[in-house]
Amino acid sequence: MNTLEVCGLQKNYKDFxxxxxxxxxxxxxxxxxxxxxxAGKTTTLDLITHQKKSDGGxxxxxxxxxxxxxxxxxxxxxxxRDMCYFPNDFTLLDIQRILKDFYETFEEDKFxxxxxxxxxxxxxxxxxxxxxxxxxxxxxxxxxxxxxLLILDEATNxxxxxxxxxxxxxxxxxxxxxxxxxxxxTHILSDIxxxxxxxxxxxxxxxxxxxxxxxxxxxYLLVKGGLEELTDAASGKIKGLKKTxxxxxxxxxxxxxxxxxxxxxxxxxxxxxxxxAFIKDMEE
Amino acid sequence: MRIVISNxxxxxxxxxxxxxxxxxxxxxxxxxxxxxxxxxxxxxELGVSVITTTRAYNELESEGFISSVQGKGSIxxxxxxxxxxxxxxxxIEEGLESAFATAKLIGMSKEELKEIFExxxxxx
Amino acid sequence: MMDAVxxxxxxxxKMKTQAKLMALVVLVVIAFASKxxxxxxxxxxxxxxxxxxxxxxxxxxxxxxxxxxGFIKLLPARARQRVFGxxxxxxxxxxxxxxxxxxxxxxxxxxxxxxxxxxxxQGVIFLSVGLFINSLQYVFSYFFEIKNQxxxxxxxxxxxxxxxxxxxxxxxxLGEMQEGTRNKIGMVLNYAMEHQGVVAFVFLAAxxxxxxxxxxxxxxxxxxxxx
Numbered sequence: 001m002n003t004l005e006v007c008g009l010q011k012n013y014k015d016f017x018x019x020x021x022x023x024x025x026x027x028x029x030x031x032x033x034x035x036x037x038x039a040g041k042t043t044t045l046d047l048i049t050h051q052k053k054s055d056g057g058x059x060x061x062x063x064x065x066x067x068x069x070x071x072x073x074x075x076x077x078x079x080x081r082d083m084c085y086f087p088n089d090f091t092l093l094d095i096q097r098i099l100k101d102f103y104e105t106f107e108e109d110k111f112x113x114x115x116x117x118x119x120x121x122x123x124x125x126x127x128x129x130x131x132x133x134x135x136x137x138x139x140x141x142x143x144x145x146x147x148x149l150l151i152l153d154e155a156t157n158x159x160x161x162x163x164x165x166x167x168x169x170x171x172x173x174x175x176x177x178x179x180x181x182x183x184x185x186t187h188i189l190s191d192i193x194x195x196x197x198x199x200x201x202x203x204x205x206x207x208x209x210x211x212x213x214x215x216x217x218x219x220y221l222l223v224k225g226g227l228e229e230l231t232d233a234a235s236g237k238i239k240g241l242k243k244t245x246x247x248x249x250x251x252x253x254x255x256x257x258x259x260x261x262x263x264x265x266x267x268x269x270x271x272x273x274x275x276x277a278f279i280k281d282m283e284e
Numbered sequence: 285m286r287i288v289i290s291n292x293x294x295x296x297x298x299x300x301x302x303x304x305x306x307x308x309x310x311x312x313x314x315x316x317x318x319x320x321x322x323x324x325x326x327x328x329e330l331g332v333s334v335i336t337t338t339r340a341y342n343e344l345e346s347e348g349f350i351s352s353v354q355g356k357g358s359i360x361x362x363x364x365x366x367x368x369x370x371x372x373x374x375x376i377e378e379g380l381e382s383a384f385a386t387a388k389l390i391g392m393s394k395e396e397l398k399e400i401f402e403x404x405x406x407x408x
Numbered sequence: 409m410m411d412a413v414x415x416x417x418x419x420x421x422k423m424k425t426q427a428k429l430m431a432l433v434v435l436v437v438i439a440f441a442s443k444x445x446x447x448x449x450x451x452x453x454x455x456x457x458x459x460x461x462x463x464x465x466x467x468x469x470x471x472x473x474x475x476x477x478g479f480i481k482l483l484p485a486r487a488r489q490r491v492f493g494x495x496x497x498x499x500x501x502x503x504x505x506x507x508x509x510x511x512x513x514x515x516x517x518x519x520x521x522x523x524x525x526x527x528x529x530q531g532v533i534f535l536s537v538g539l540f541i542n543s544l545q546y547v548f549s550y551f552f553e554i555k556n557q558x559x560x561x562x563x564x565x566x567x568x569x570x571x572x573x574x575x576x577x578x579x580x581x582l583g584e585m586q587e588g589t590r591n592k593i594g595m596v597l598n599y600a601m602e603h604q605g606v607v608a609f610v611f612l613a614a615x616x617x618x619x620x621x622x623x624x625x626x627x628x629x630x631x632x633x634x635x
Contacts (some may be wrong), residue, residue: 072484089471102484175324195331213333280371
């Protein structure tokens with residue numbers, strides 16, 4: 001069963017278009033949705049959560065489209081972002097009341113236990129919460145009820161490393177039962193690199209690639225060498241070529257690496273480097 | 285069980301996991317019948333993706349080291365002597381291949397290479 | 409429908425910042441009312457309370473404006489329930505304002521200057537007009553999103569002021585017209601004055617129907633934005 005299915009998603013704005021975005025995310029996995037600022041990540045997520053209306057395409061969560069049952073569709077989604085989305089003057093208790101009112105599967109005890117565990121103050125107003133506290137509160141609201149798809153929109157931006165690590169552990173916990181999945185958009189790849197199962201790379205509204213992280217990591221190599229080793233044949237095959245006075249660096253497909261001189265150093269590339277190389281190539 | 289991943293290693297993470305588990309099984313550090321941590325549990329503990337651990341376990345299974353039982357998880361199989369021998373043979377081959385590649389790099393001739401081999405055998 | 413009630417409850421929760429302001433308003437009204445004399449002043453306080461009510465009814469919109477996306481609109485309910493809940497909130501809030509305003513009229517009843525029936529019908533008429541103006545205010549808020557905070561704070565005040573000053577001027581002119589009982593308008597007005605209960609009922613019915621219509625229109629618009 002796929003937790004999320006997106007097919008041919010389209011959205012037209014005056015100066016930006018989201019074109020033909022498709023992906024399938026099976027249950028129990030984490031997908032990193034990566035791209036530069038303005039590439040279309042937030043737009044895609046807004047369409048998936050139905051905050052905005054798409055101009056084409058089908059979106060299904062656990063096999064169900066929004067129009068079939070809008071309430072149930074939204075219940076399945078847990079959403080966290082880089083800003084706190086609770087009204088400023090509310091307190092934790094206010095939010096608990098609202099969540100209890102609206103969400104069938106919301107468990108007060110679970111919520112309070114999580115808040116206590118994370119030392120979230122009961123009577124303080126949301127506007128006085130720090131960034132770390134806000135994100136914990138948003139998670140508490142989600143983990144205290146049943147969801148199938150956890151969507152993070154740049155949620156780790158600006159978090160200190162300790163809190164960031166906590167978030168990554170929460171995500172891995174979330175998929176433990178193999179029934180729920182995570183879609184995590186970010187432009188900071190190192191945040192998601194280790195734990196992502198799938199990577200979807202979007203650039204200027206279009207899908208560049210979508211594959212398991214393993215396959216992407218195997219498909220490409222990071223090549224470094226001296227300028228003498230940079231033959232014309234080689235430079236044609238290298239993406240994101242960077243030349244300095246002492247050598248060069250770039251990304252090459254593993255299959256093509258045979259054309260390189262043995263003096264070149266071949267390394268495992270980070271997804272970061274692969275994505276940057278692609279972007280550089282596309283800009284040229 | 286001990287698994288330590290290195291991000292600096294040339295070996296992909298799934299391969300490191302595979303090899304380290306394999307090593308411990310071969311050395312008897314992990315007994316037959318032991319139930320390994322689940323794919324997801326291991327992924328969480330190592331801080332790697334689920335697909336990575338899945339691949340490691342799949343390869344261990346296809347090489348005959350473990351078998352997965354529905355509902356129970358992955359269990360270490362009985363150490364088959366042929367299987368063990370095969371593994372070690374593979375290692376020997378890999379070692380020799382590496383030596384050949386190095387020899388080629390510096391332009392060593394086959395005769396020179398043979399001499400070194402004989403000398404080393406004599407020492408043993 | 410239950411969802412609409414839930415949203416209404418949430419809108420009331422959003423008012424807690426205004427609670428202090430509201431208490432101040434009520435005190436001011438009481439202070440003024442106790443100083444004023446005369447029958448029109450008896451219901452003047454209702455007018456004033458509804459005036460403040462209309463202005464305060466726009467609070468949920470300005471709070472929603474300041475909140476980041478991702479929570480309210482993701483609550484599991486249809487978009488139109490949010491709209492219905494807000495209109496319900498306004499109705500309840502304005503009723504409360506009317507009732508509070510009419511309390512200050514009680515001394516005048518005791519003095520025998522006006523009847524309870526008079527307060528009731530005047531209150532209902534003011535409430536109906538207030539409801540009507542507020543519904544228009546809400547339609548405007550739903551259809552035109554003003555992101556500029558300064559413009560927003562000015563526009564928030566307009567409907568209330570229109571209601572209050574417009575209402576006061578109207579009452580004065582009607583009072584003058586009533587004096588000339590010969591002309592047609594004067595006769596209509598006299599009829600109206602004698603059958604205030606009927607007038608109040610008609611006004612209320614019209615206001616309720618109009619409000620429901622506005623709610624449906626705004627609800628449809630919100631749904632279209634998402635689905």
